[in-house]
Amino acid sequence: MNTPIDDGNHNLRYAEYVLGVLDADTRAEVAREVLASDEAATAVALWQRRLIPLAETVGDVAPAPYVWARIHDALQLDAPARAPLAQPRRGLWNNLALWHWLGIGASAVAVALLVVVSLPRPVPAPKVAGIAYMASTIQQDNGTTGWTATMDLQHARMVVVPATPVAFAQGRAPELWLIPAGQKPISVGMIARDKPTTIALDPALLARLGPTAALAVSVEPIGGSPTGQPTGAVIAKGAIGAAPDAGGKVAMIGNVRTDRPWI
Amino acid sequence: MSVSSPAERDELNQLLLQTGRNDQKAFAELYRRTSSKLFGVCLRMLRDRGEAEDVLQETYTTVWRRAATFDVAKASAITWLVTLSRNKAIDRLRQHREELLDDPARFDETVDEQPTPAAGAETSQEYRRLQHCLDELEPQQQRSVREAFFTGATYNELATRCKVPLGTMKSWIRRSLMQLRTCLDS
Numbered sequence: 001m002n003t004p005i006d007d008g009n010h011n012l013r014y015a016e017y018v019l020g021v022l023d024a025d026t027r028a029e030v031a032r033e034v035l036a037s038d039e040a041a042t043a044v045a046l047w048q049r050r051l052i053p054l055a056e057t058v059g060d061v062a063p064a065p066y067v068w069a070r071i072h073d074a075l076q077l078d079a080p081a082r083a084p085l086a087q088p089r090r091g092l093w094n095n096l097a098l099w100h101w102l103g104i105g106a107s108a109v110a111v112a113l114l115v116v117v118s119l120p121r122p123v124p125a126p127k128v129a130g131i132a133y134m135a136s137t138i139q140q141d142n143g144t145t146g147w148t149a150t151m152d153l154q155h156a157r158m159v160v161v162p163a164t165p166v167a168f169a170q171g172r173a174p175e176l177w178l179i180p181a182g183q184k185p186i187s188v189g190m191i192a193r194d195k196p197t198t199i200a201l202d203p204a205l206l207a208r209l210g211p212t213a214a215l216a217v218s219v220e221p222i223g224g225s226p227t228g229q230p231t232g233a234v235i236a237k238g239a240i241g242a243a244p245d246a247g248g249k250v251a252m253i254g255n256v257r258t259d260r261p262w263i
Numbered sequence: 264m265s266v267s268s269p270a271e272r273d274e275l276n277q278l279l280l281q282t283g284r285n286d287q288k289a290f291a292e293l294y295r296r297t298s299s300k301l302f303g304v305c306l307r308m309l310r311d312r313g314e315a316e317d318v319l320q321e322t323y324t325t326v327w328r329r330a331a332t333f334d335v336a337k338a339s340a341i342t343w344l345v346t347l348s349r350n351k352a353i354d355r356l357r358q359h360r361e362e363l364l365d366d367p368a369r370f371d372e373t374v375d376e377q378p379t380p381a382a383g384a385e386t387s388q389e390y391r392r393l394q395h396c397l398d399e400l401e402p403q404q405q406r407s408v409r410e411a412f413f414t415g416a417t418y419n420e421l422a423t424r425c426k427v428p429l430g431t432m433k434s435w436i437r438r439s440l441m442q443l444r445t446c447l448d449s
Contacts, residue, residue: 015440019408020349020415024357045337048346050447053390054412055345060299061306067316068294071323077287 011043018047064242065132065153069206136215138238140166146236147191149176149215156201160191166235168193168219175220177230178205181212190224191217213240268387272339279340283330290327297341298323301348308352308415318355322348353415396446404439411436 016022017030033040071077134151138160145163152158160176168174174193177185188205191197201209218225219232275296281289301322305315325347333343386394397405403425411421422432 012437012440015444016436018346019411019436019440020353021411021418021421021436023417023419027353027357048338048342049389050393050443051412052342052345052349053387053393054409055300055304055349056386056390058300058303058307058413061303062299063302063316063319067298067302067319068291070320071294071327074320074324075327077290 014040014043015047015051018044018051066206066209069153069156069203073203073207134209134240134242136238136240138215138217138236140164140236146217147174147176149238149240151201151209151240153206153209156203156206158188158199158201159196160199161196162192162194165194171222172219172232173222174217174235175224175230177216177218178208179214179216180208183208185216185230187225187228188215190220190222209240211239211241214238215240272341272387275340275344276335279326279330279333279343280335282327283333290330293326293340294323297344300341301344304345305348305352307413308349309355314355315352318348318351321351325351349415356415357417392447393443396443399446400439400442401435404435407432407435408439408443 013022013026013030017027022030030040030044034044035041132152132154134153136149136151137145138147138149140146146166147160147162149158149160166174174191176188176191176199178188179185186205186208188201189197189199191199214237216230216234216237218230218234220230225231275293278289278293278296282293298319302315302319305318305322306312309315309318322344326344333340338346397408400408407421407425410416410424416424418429418433418436421436422429425432427435
């Protein structure tokens with residue numbers, strides 16, 4: 001891409017590389033050079049020292065807590081899956097937007113939120129935004145909300161509150177599933193039909209929460225599905241969205257797409 | 264998160280060195296203290312939260328694997344980390360630029376168009392020196408350098424954006440880089 005005009009120009013290519021203006025091929029050439037030659041590596045390091053301080057002017061943006069969970073998962077670390085991350089600026093308790101967004105009677109949500117917000121808060125709150133909560137309205141086929149799930153990503157917990165108690169046959173109970181887009185359902189756990197259930201989310205589950213995943217409830221034996229996959233009828237489902245307070249975009253809500261073969 | 268004070272800088276260096284010795288706690292702390300900065304940088308370049316999250320994840324998995332190669336004599340930890348995330352973001356931009364450019368939704372993710380230090384935020388001595396040298400450039404050239412740094416655009420893209428011939432853009436940037444080197448190394 002460059003025709004060297006003088007000696008300085010060669011050095012300029014390292015500057016251009018650090019600045020980021022080179023096309024893919026020329027970038028790759030310089031990157032190879034850096035690996036092969038100490039001189040090139042030193043020249044690039046010098047340009048980094050000169051130019052990278054500009055990044056100080058870029059505003060901090062807290063990433064969603066599930067990013068750490070994914071990193072943790074990918075590297076199979078043993079350290080706690082919950083990095084002490086940014087807190088939302090306001091408590092969910094006072095967040096009317098979330099309540100409206102959930103679009104159901106406050107009483108069911110209130111219980112979930114009460115449980116979520118009353119969890120201990122060990123970390124002081126830095127003033128940055130990030131997705132700290134997600135929520136899902138798990139609806140039955142007739143459009144009635146069966147359960148509301150609120151996920152506190154920071155504390156890796158989900159609170160599932162029944163909105164309309166659903167009747168179950170003797171020996172049957174609701175089991176909650178997380179369905180990452182295009183993947184098999186993963187059991188989240190058994191949930192109560194008539195009272196809130198708090199579930200700890202392991203890193204694998206936490207890493208898969210997001211606007212492309214869905215929650216579903218199936219009818220299973222009391223002890224849970226014997227196969228690790230849903231065996232009974234799916235009675236309710238819902239998309240997962242970032243809670244509006246949390247700086248993330250509000251994702252879709254309502255019934256999930258029905259292109260999942262098992263639903 | 265501030266990375267501007269020498270003390271903060273030393274602490275991050277220590278954390279990255281410890282990460283290089285497979286210290287998971289240090290790695291978690293390093294993430295806690297630097298991820299917002301790196302995510303801001305990625306988001307500004309990629310203009311898409313999902314893309315920026317992917318790049319951030321790639322960046323820190325690479326940090327964990329390559330931290331042992333970090334040499335504090337060559338660069339500070341924050342320079343090393345920002346460089347790594349920028350490189351990955353630029354690679355991503357070059358890979359599927361068309362998709363990103365075609366997606367109008369990505370413009371919803373605009374972070375801040377006119378980057379300036381946040382009011383009252385401390386800046387490092389290195390930044391102040393760089394800013395001083397940038398201020399000595401022609402306004403248009405300074406803008407081009409900033410735009411290039413923050414968006415990861417190629418010469419071609421910068422020329423299109425600024426509506427100038429490619430040759431003009433190249434000579435603006437190259438002249439700026441030479442002037443910056445002279446000013447910074449003096």
